């Protein structure tokens with residue numbers, strides 16, 4: 001399936017379109033197989049999308065059929081200011097009626113490797129794949145870092161080459177910290193992957209990732225769902241340096 005690049009006017013429009021996309025994906029997944037599995041992105045970009053979902057989709061979405069996962073997590077407890085879970089919980093999860101068992105947190109208070117193993121066993125319990133099949137998330141939301149990382153697949157990290165596990169832990173030299181992240185095979189088996197990119201600060205890396213110069217390689221470029229939709233949802237400030245075929 002070819003990648004889609006959707007350019008919207010500004011950050012507020014990106015939040016609105018992303019929230020609508022979340023609802024669309026949820027409704028089609030639930031109609032198809034009775035539940036919606038979504039991995040949330042961390043970082044700052046999605047925060048206001050989650051708030052919008054809490055404000056405007058609180059009663060229109062069947063939260064009891066929605067299962068929330070995380071694409072990655074920092075190696076901190078859930079109440080730490082850096083925690084992706086805490087951000088999503090403050091912006092969304094604490095404002096909607098979602099059964100606690102539907103929120104599948106990366107237990108990053110454990111040591112990184114134990115957290116990765118624990119999260120993978122949570123995923124296996126939920127997806128119960130036949131034989132050695134990969135899990136198929138209905139939607140994985142991702143951000144894009146200025147160094148071309150996504151989730152916690154950072155340039156030069158061991159996570160980039162761990163393609164046998166569903167979840168891996170990795171030391172991130174630039175940040176001097178461990179991270180826990182879904183691996184490329186899991187991202188690339190999703191039914192839909194949606195990158196959310198906003199702001200002029202991302203214009204250069206977005207151009208480099210979408211229209212790479214010779215020999216350029218960034219982790220985000222290796223996210224290519226084998227049998228799924230790849231949507232780049234970007235605002236005009238981030239899209240300033242790319243040519244989008246209309």
Ligand code: 6PG
Nearest residue numbers: 042043044045143144145150151
């Ligand atoms: C994280 C995210 C990470 C993020 C990018 C973009 O844990 O931080 O998973 O991949 O999406 O770094 O972050 P911003 O949205 O804050 O620019």
